[in-house]
């Protein structure tokens with residue numbers, strides 16, 4: 182299944198719904214931008230607009246954090262940044278390994294945005310012996326033979342898979358056996374993991390296919406001149422139960 186969902190129940194142990202957890206990074210991004218502009222407080226409406234979320238939903242989400250804002254003043258930006266960062270586990274440093282240092286893995290390794298969000302690229306791993314020792318983003322690539330030792334030495338719990346699809350499950354199995362409990366998978370394949378391991382999948386081509394579906398629908402509306410046309414989506418419109426995550430893609 183092409184999904185960005187984690188293999189977890191809908192509610193986390195501390196009572197915060199998974200859908201709220203998924204919105205916390207959106208609030209954090211908007212709050213960080215306000216903080217960088219030294220904005221001290223923000224109303225729920227302003228923040229909701231900046232995060233692209235409905236304001237009633239935002240207030241409900243923040244109630245799970247025990248954050249209710251002050252009437253007429255709004256939310257304290259710095260405190261909310263701290264609260265959300267703490268809730269997301271970002272007040273600590275997370276060493277991450279990237280496996281598969283080709284076009285995508287190298288681009289990820291070079292992305293500066295991870296470090297500023299608390300994710301440190303601890304190691305780069307590839308199966309190609311010719312790459313071993315070569316620096317990418319200033320970090321020497323290490324061979325997959327040493328994967329288990331690298332995970333252990335660096336205390337890594339988050340792994341990023343950027344290998345071809347055919348290698349991804351085997352890489353995943355090794356990461357999990359070595360102690361990794363969260364995986365971000367870029368390979369276009371479904372990974373099987375044991376309970377207790379979270380997998381999130383990123384697939385830009387699926388996002389593009391969903392956009393293509395909407396483009397096609399818009400073009401159909403224009404052609405028939407139906408400004409408010411009821412153009413019914415196929416039974417499976419490409420959206421999951423939350424309306425934001427593709428559940429099943431057309432063949």
Ligand SMILES: NC(=O)c1ccc[n+]([C@@H]2O[C@H](COP(=O)([O-])OP(=O)(O)OC[C@H]3O[C@@H](n4cnc5c(N)ncnc54)[C@H](O)[C@@H]3O)[C@@H](O)[C@H]2O)c1
Nearest residue numbers: 281282283284285307308309344345346348368383384385
């Ligand atoms: N999710 C997305 O939006 C998205 C976008 C682009 C690419 N991809 C996927 O990301 C993956 C990588 O794409 P790319 O363009 O970087 O490919 P690439 O061929 O440039 O790189 C793949 C790298 O993986 C290494 N590799 C192969 N088997 C391995 C193994 N068992 N263990 C460790 N390393 C191994 C190869 O040596 C190579 O360096 C592909 O699966 C591709 O489909 C996903």
